Amino acid sequence: MDIDIVSVFPEYFDVLNLSLFGKAMERGLVTVRAHNLRDWTHDVHQSVDDTPVGGGAGMVMKPEVWAECLDELLGIPADAPANTDADTTTAPDAPVLIFPNPSAPLFTQQDATELSHAGHLVFGCGRYEGYDARIPQYYRARGVDVREYSIGDYVLNGGEVAVSVMLEAITRLLPGFMGNAASIVEESYTGANALLEHSQYTKPATWRGMAVPPVLISGDHGKVDRFRRDEALEKTSRLRPDLIAHLDCAALDKADRKTLIALGWEVSGAHPRKLG
Numbered sequence: 001m002d003i004d005i006v007s008v009f010p011e012y013f014d015v016l017n018l019s020l021f022g023k024a025m026e027r028g029l030v031t032v033r034a035h036n037l038r039d040w041t042h043d044v045h046q047s048v049d050d051t052p053v054g055g056g057a058g059m060v061m062k063p064e065v066w067a068e069c070l071d072e073l074l075g076i077p078a079d080a081p082a083n084t085d086a087d088t089t090t091a092p093d094a095p096v097l098i099f100p101n102p103s104a105p106l107f108t109q110q111d112a113t114e115l116s117h118a119g120h121l122v123f124g125c126g127r128y129e130g131y132d133a134r135i136p137q138y139y140r141a142r143g144v145d146v147r148e149y150s151i152g153d154y155v156l157n158g159g160e161v162a163v164s165v166m167l168e169a170i171t172r173l174l175p176g177f178m179g180n181a182a183s184i185v186e187e188s189y190t191g192a193n194a195l196l197e198h199s200q201y202t203k204p205a206t207w208r209g210m211a212v213p214p215v216l217i218s219g220d221h222g223k224v225d226r227f228r229r230d231e232a233l234e235k236t237s238r239l240r241p242d243l244i245a246h247l248d249c250a251a252l253d254k255a256d257r258k259t260l261i262a263l264g265w266e267v268s269g270a271h272p273r274k275l276g
Helices: 010-019 019-026 065-074 109-115 134-142 162-173 221-238 254-262
Strands: 002-007 031-036 096-098 120-123 145-149
Touching: 002 010, 002 019, 002 065, 002 254, 010 019, 010 031, 065 134, 096 134, 096 162, 109 120, 109 145, 109 162, 120 162, 134 145, 162 221, 221 254
Parallel strands: 002 031, 002 120, 096 120, 096 145
Antiparallel strands: none
């Protein structure tokens, strides 16, 4: 996977040289290029922002600077016409342009999974009051797959942290990235019927007077699997009932149904429904 990141603080992404991401780059699994947006400016102050049209506080990142940068990274001529063919589809190997934005849809594990199959990702890190809204509109109109995502209901100083979060969520799904691929199979939010992951424990079995659940050291793998599944259902019901409400009841086994009923869910329909 090729990854281009545009930021006014490209050195922020030196952190990617650490841990599994750094090892993946050493093996050539991932190639990352962090670019300084100011390299595409032409004034002595290397200005990338201006005051908001219509007034208001703060500064907004200018479209002309971003356009020169993105035209080059995406390989789009500056005079490229808008794509008016509604039936045109993006080529499988075409780059995906991604902007973090607190006003955008929430970035999910499903988005990470989809993007892990892309060959080229281009991330734009906004700053100040954000980027001119015409930037994503312009590139969508020219056939680019443009995504805008929020990573949560809060606002950051810039997009660098959000890009780091998305990058880690996406790249760890690449074949060969994780040392043990099986470790991601039962993680929270993974799969169509996503649940929060069950609790994890290690040795010693008793620590400072606190013992792990006895079933985990029983040696009965069937009971261990059931215990973990029930705990995942209980935890998800308590903390993220919205995930339970999206489960496919047809995919639940008899034990799942029994657990959900005990937790106060109706499971006779297409999706569970909370009673009371």
